[in-house]
Amino acid sequence: MLQRSFLRGMWLGGTASIAALGHDTRPSTGKYINVLPPTDIAKSIAAGAMPPEANVAAVRPVPGMYYGRWNRALRSEVYDELLKLPLRYKLHDFSKICPQPSSSSSLSSPQQPYRKVGVIGRESAVGYNPPLGPADPLDTIPFFVHRNSNGFLPGKVYSMNARNLMPAFFLRIQQVEGDVFRFEEELLKIFPTKKIFVRSHSIYVYNVGMDGRMILHHWLLGLGF
Numbered sequence: 496m497l498q499r500s501f502l503r504g505m506w507l508g509g510t511a512s513i514a515a516l517g518h519d520t521r522p523s524t525g526k527y528i529n530v531l532p533p534t535d536i537a538k539s540i541a542a543g544a545m546p547p548e549a550n551v552a553a554v555r556p557v558p559g560m561y562y563g564r565w566n567r568a569l570r571s572e573v574y575d576e577l578l579k580l581p582l583r584y585k586l587h588d589f590s591k592i593c594p595q596p597s598s599s600s601s602l603s604s605p606q607q608p609y610r611k612v613g614v615i616g617r618e619s620a621v622g623y624n625p626p627l628g629p630a631d632p633l634d635t636i637p638f639f640v641h642r643n644s645n646g647f648l649p650g651k652v653y654s655m656n657a658r659n660l661m662p663a664f665f666l667r668i669q670q671v672e673g674d675v676f677r678f679e680e681e682l683l684k685i686f687p688t689k690k691i692f693v694r695s696h697s698i699y700v701y702n703v704g705m706d707g708r709m710i711l712h713h714w715l716l717g718l719g720f
Contacts, residue, residue: 585630586717638673640720666700
């Protein structure tokens with residue numbers, strides 16, 4: 496029944512959970528964590544047709560500010576949603592994990608040599624700051640999340656069947672050392688409606704996309720990893 500019905504996208508968690516095309520017409524409150532939009536909006540976005548009031552209700556991104564590979568433009572509303580959750584371990588203040596804005600003087604002098612050693616709190620041209628460490632030094636976090644050689648946090652989004660272009664994705668989290676089950680307990684608080692599986696080499700979160708990866712990185716940066 497789900498193969499030919501319009502509920503297929505909602506059941507798979509694909510275009511119904513992530514508005515991939517066009518502007519997002521959903522309200523800005525509470526839309527970042529486990530909120531499924533109505534089916535008619537998802538179908539219109541998938542078809543490329545937007546209602547006339549979409550330009551008024553759309554949440555337009557700030558030009559040049561996005562969360563990408565070389566730009567860690569964090570979003571305060573996502574972090575506020577994380578602070579509302581009953582998480583076990585304390586998170587850093589949002590102003591601490593944000594990269595300092597680059598001054599115009601440093602950008603205008605290209606002959607200035609790049610720093611080879613990262614210092615906490617200093618500005619960074621690529622939006623990368625070294626890990627802050629735990630917010631509460633007396634409260635030991637039983638797991639540790641390693642970054643790769645480029646300083647990126649783990650978490651890659653894959654399609655469940657890329658050959659058939661299936662619009663359902665899962666998030667694979669690697670490089671987690673320590674008590675992965677305590678890590679899973681925290682993930683269950685962040686993604687309470689998602690299926691999470693723990694394996695010896697990685698942790699899988701099903702039916703999340705790039706927005707889930709962004710939420711994961713906000714949480715890991717808040718923990719100090």
